[in-house]
């Protein structure tokens with residue numbers, strides 16, 4: 001953690017978060033604070049609970065013990081709190097999850113119009129700017145099915161940004177992409193990170209982590225095993241499991 | 253590796269003779285089949301034409317065409333069904349202007365058919381000059397509607413509103429009449445009949461059962477136990493019972509239990525039975541579509557902060573419905589044909605009128621073939637255009653899909 005970030009209030013506070021699927025203990029006491037403008041990369045073996053954790057942050061999954069406070073709002077059974085948190089957080093999924101029956105423009109403007117209650121003109125103007133920002137201004141009137149994977153994922157990022165969230169959550173945004181399309185998505189994410197967005201990203205793109213992450217968090221078996229700056233993690237990992245995992249993904 | 257830059261032209265389409273050889277005479281067996289089919293078709297056509305124009309006796313149909321159209325609707329009140337028909341064809345014209353793909357074929361067919369009927373030189377006493385004028389006005393109104401729709405670029409939602417207004421006006425005011433309005437004496441539904449009743453039951457059944465079915469399908473997935481239980485019970489009970497039984501229940505048994513003065517109209521009871529029946533099947537169809545929508549769609553929508561209402565009506569339902577449109581249209585075509593079952597509760601729909609006409613005169617009894625064929629053709633025409641529109645709709649909806 002940088003000195004600067006410690007002075008500020010955290011924007012996400014997780015305290016002893018537990019989650020079970022039936023009898024399966026998926027999250028075993030996760031505590032984490034994320035500060036504004038911070039970029040966090042979460043990595044770890046498949047099935048270690050990374051997706052489960054990031055999805056508790058906007059309550060796509062309910063946690064059963066512990067507290068999660070996002071942007072000052074506690075996630076609880078109160079639907080209003082949940083909706084408020086979801087308005088402040090954007091999420092990008094591995095499978096894009098664009099709405100196939102809506103055009104790119106409609107995908108992006110749907111939530112601003114119906115949740116933020118913006119007039120259509122304003123929403124479309126913002127959407128146009130965002131499409132420009134992610135580099136596909138000419139695709140506004142196409143349907144998702146007519147775009148490449150990389151373009152779809154960039155639309156998904158624009159769709160999340162259109163709600164003007166304070167926090168962006170990414171769950172393996174490049175894992176479903178063909179290799180030649182990964183870069184175009186990572187470029188957008190790097191630009192976003194540099195613009196000061198608070199980001200929590202589950203990803204194994206170590207180049208991205210090196211370039212922009214403030215902190216890397218290693219997940220295993222539902223726990224945070226180790227965390228530190230990219231420099232610490234790559235050059236001086238403390239835990240054996242971290243070392244083993246890094247050696248597996250780095251020396252291929 | 254070198255890549256050839258030369259591009260090949262697509263193979264030229266076969267010329268007629270080559271096409272014939274390839275598709276119809278590729279080997280001796282195929283040739284034999286072709287010749288056999290042609291011979292068969294020839295004889296079938298010749299005998300059908302001979303029967304239709306020379307052997308068949310169409311007098312049961314031509315003697316009382318109005319009976320088939322409107323049943324016993326009082327002949328001194330003919331202007332009311334006539335006005336209803338004129339409103340409908342005008343709206344069909346308007347619809348043609350903006351839903352050209354689906355409506356055009358039907359609108360043109362209907363216009364031509366009615367035009368021909370108006371001018372056909374048949375001596376039938378019931379087809380007065382006035383009736384012919386109404387028929388003749390139909391193609392004109394269809395085209396007028398089309399022209400106005402194009403000219404004013406009328407929006408779809410206004411046309412839907414107009415259709416709704418017209419149906420309310422026709423079914424609640426114009427046809428049944430209202431005692432307090434002079435010139436609109438009440439006409440009990442027992443006097444209604446023929447195609448009028450068939451179309452009322454079919455259109456009413458389809459239009460009313462669709463939203464109810466969708467709500468039931470959603471209710472079945474509801475997190476509210478009471479709503480869920482009610483939906484499941486409704487769907488499963490209705491689907492377990494034949495339509496005939498439901499018709500009987502609503503028509504006879506209900507009437508027995510309700511006090512006489514609160515009895516609902518007989519035709520309305522039949523309509524409710526059809527709606528109940530069709531809604532349960534629509535619900536099951538829609539449920540299939542709802543289940544096919546990936547969870548990721550809902551999650552993405554939730555993550556954007558959309559409410560469950562918005563998620564249902566903007567994300568899930570539109571996708572689910574487009575998946576099941578072919579099934580639902582198929583189901584509606586069945587419902588349309590199933591309207592003939594109301595005969596058994598004493599309603600004179602098209603088929604009921606057919607039966608009645610056969611009993612009109614002793615010499616008609618042997619003309620069942622003609623009467624039933626006539627009725628079958630009418631049903632076929634409507635069913636055909638419904639499935640035609642459904643196919644077009646499927647094609648159109650395919651646009652945005654991967």
Ligand SMILES: Nc1ncnc2c1ncn2[C@@H]1O[C@H](COP(=O)(O)OP(=O)(O)O)[C@@H](O)[C@H]1O
Nearest residue numbers: 021024026044045046047048049050051052053
């Ligand atoms: N809906 C679910 N029901 C039951 N088990 C689940 C569910 N989702 C995830 N799990 C289990 O929880 C564990 C963590 O899953 P996940 O968070 O997806 O891991 P990761 O994203 O790190 O690969 C896995 O063992 C997975 O099988």
Ligand SMILES: [Mg+2]
Nearest residue numbers: 050051052172
């Ligand atoms: Mg995962």
